[in-house]
Amino acid sequence: MAYQWDFSPVLANAPLLAQGLANTLKVTGTALVCGVALGLVLALLRLSPRRFLSWPAGFVIEVFRTTPPLVQLFWFFFALPILVGIEMTPFVAGAVTFSIQSASFFAEVFRAGIQSIERGQWDGARAIGMRHDQALRRIILPQAVKRMIPAFMERAIELMKTTTLIATISYADLLFAANEVSQKTFRPLETYTVVALIYFVVIFLASQVARLVELRLARSGESTVH
Amino acid sequence: MTILRVSGLTKRFGATEVLRGIDLEVARGERIAILGASGSGKSTLLRCLNFMERPGGGTIALDGQMLGREGRAGERIYRENELIQVRQRVGMVFQQFNLFPHMTAIGNVMEGLRTVRGMPKPEAEARARKELARVGLAEKADTYPAHLSGGQKQRVAIARALAMDPEMLLFDEPTSALDPELVGEVLAVILALAEEGRTMLLVTHELGFAYHVATRIIFLADGAIHEQGTPDEVLKNPKKERTRAFLASHRQFSF
Numbered sequence: 001m002a003y004q005w006d007f008s009p010v011l012a013n014a015p016l017l018a019q020g021l022a023n024t025l026k027v028t029g030t031a032l033v034c035g036v037a038l039g040l041v042l043a044l045l046r047l048s049p050r051r052f053l054s055w056p057a058g059f060v061i062e063v064f065r066t067t068p069p070l071v072q073l074f075w076f077f078f079a080l081p082i083l084v085g086i087e088m089t090p091f092v093a094g095a096v097t098f099s100i101q102s103a104s105f106f107a108e109v110f111r112a113g114i115q116s117i118e119r120g121q122w123d124g125a126r127a128i129g130m131r132h133d134q135a136l137r138r139i140i141l142p143q144a145v146k147r148m149i150p151a152f153m154e155r156a157i158e159l160m161k162t163t164t165l166i167a168t169i170s171y172a173d174l175l176f177a178a179n180e181v182s183q184k185t186f187r188p189l190e191t192y193t194v195v196a197l198i199y200f201v202v203i204f205l206a207s208q209v210a211r212l213v214e215l216r217l218a219r220s221g222e223s224t225v226h
Numbered sequence: 227m228t229i230l231r232v233s234g235l236t237k238r239f240g241a242t243e244v245l246r247g248i249d250l251e252v253a254r255g256e257r258i259a260i261l262g263a264s265g266s267g268k269s270t271l272l273r274c275l276n277f278m279e280r281p282g283g284g285t286i287a288l289d290g291q292m293l294g295r296e297g298r299a300g301e302r303i304y305r306e307n308e309l310i311q312v313r314q315r316v317g318m319v320f321q322q323f324n325l326f327p328h329m330t331a332i333g334n335v336m337e338g339l340r341t342v343r344g345m346p347k348p349e350a351e352a353r354a355r356k357e358l359a360r361v362g363l364a365e366k367a368d369t370y371p372a373h374l375s376g377g378q379k380q381r382v383a384i385a386r387a388l389a390m391d392p393e394m395l396l397f398d399e400p401t402s403a404l405d406p407e408l409v410g411e412v413l414a415v416i417l418a419l420a421e422e423g424r425t426m427l428l429v430t431h432e433l434g435f436a437y438h439v440a441t442r443i444i445f446l447a448d449g450a451i452h453e454q455g456t457p458d459e460v461l462k463n464p465k466k467e468r469t470r471a472f473l474a475s476h477r478q479f480s481f
């Protein structure tokens with residue numbers, strides 16, 4: 001007996017899924033912005049010649065890179081409140097976890113990008129009297145970021161997929177909404193097919209935009225590095 | 227009048243002692259060509275003079291002003307702010323140009339004025355145009371380095387250094403990375419700067435050019451000044467055996 005596909009009960013719950021998608025984008029967006037900013041800070045600390053700065057940064061990065069994201073999420077949601085006595089909403093726990101978790105990966109992307117810039121660029125910047133931070137901001141990072149875009153995009157996609165874990169602490173993200181719709185409609189096959197498709201479309205579109213940006217930068221004539 | 231006085235300058239990288247006590251006095255308007263075999267410490271010497279490398283020992287005085295202060299063990303302690311000032315006063319041009327690839331030619335020349343000096347954009351742009359015109363590249367202002375020839379890149383790099391109004395210029399093999407047919411245009415720019423009476427230290431393998439442009443030649447060997455004198459003295463009548471051997475291996479030049 002062939003399976004009788006019927007998407008209509010799932011589509012009837014589109015508003016629920018839409019709300020889930022909106023929440024997923026909210027978590028992803030928050031973690032992306034905070035993760036990139038924190039990642040840059042961690043990378044700069046880690047590259048510092050001062051060990052009391054580089055060592056703690058390296059520690060944070062390694063801890064978050066080598067522990068499962070789900071454990072991190074449970075730790076922030078269930079364990080941390082016991083320590084500090086502050087309850088976190090699922091959204092805040094997720095945003096904090098995924099921000100630091102992605103920051104530890106973004107930090108490595110930043111570090112690799114910064115280190116890929118030839119020493120001569122630092123020389124050129126310092127020779128006209130730039131301070132370290134000026135050289136970084138004006139000369140090194142603009143070039144590094146351009147080289148980082150593909151790795152950066154990969155990490156951002158990874159982040160969006162990781163945020164599905166937040167459903168386990170009852171935050172109404174897209175996956176959580178899917179569970180609900182699936183139980184309501186008794187149509188898990190259709191529901192999860194639709195949800196997979198939504199993730200695919202969103203991530204695919206985002207990566208196309210990234211590719212366009214990359215091409216645009218390459219075509220502006222400045223990208224050929226000598 | 228002395229602009230730069232270097233005494234007992236030393237520098238080591240790990241176990242390698244690269245500079246072993248350099249004493250050097252540079253008068254305003256002097257043009258010193260520094261010669262020496264590969265690895266003799268020429269680049270390291272230049273890089274110590276604008277503190278791209280921290281000197282290991284010895285002192286450097288610029289315009290009669292001793293740089294850094296003395297530490298407890300007699301070592302010299304430099305503040306970053308002081309070194310940043312020095313680098314603006316002592317311009318440097320590199321073998322590999324080190325232009326900023328994400329900025330146009332004029333962007334490269336303006337960068338120091340804007341970021342370091344905080345000069346307003348119209349003013350910085352006008353100044354940068356003047357410097358580009360001086361090196362004959364006025365029409366390349368909006369071109370990115372990737373679309374410039376090696377000779378043009380080096381001229382932009384010279385303009386970038388000049389924009390900061392340096393009192394002294396350091397050139398580290400400015401033509402070594404260039405195709406032979408592009409060397410001339412860069413040397414012509416350096417010659418023009420020499421004729422303006424600028425103070426410069428030039429590491430080069432272009433002995434013919436050194437002979438014509440330099441007021442003094444320094445031959446460096448094993449991190450020390452092995453022989454120095456006027457171009458005639460050092461290039462035509464070298465007294466030391468090693469100088470002679472070095473010149474013999476660079477025979478393809480003509481005075």
Ligand SMILES: Nc1ncnc2c1ncn2[C@@H]1O[C@H](COP(=O)(O)OP(=O)(O)OP(=O)(O)O)[C@@H](O)[C@H]1O
Pocket residue numbers: 239242244262263264265266267268269270271
């Ligand atoms: N940053 C560094 N770290 C370690 N060793 C260095 C460093 N810079 C230079 N050296 C070493 O110091 C020595 C002198 O180098 P330097 O670049 O000053 O020589 P040079 O006379 O400019 O040579 P060349 O003609 O090849 O440019 C070399 O043995 C080099 O390997």
Ligand SMILES: [Mg+2]
Pocket residue numbers: 268269270398
């Ligand atoms: Mg050298």
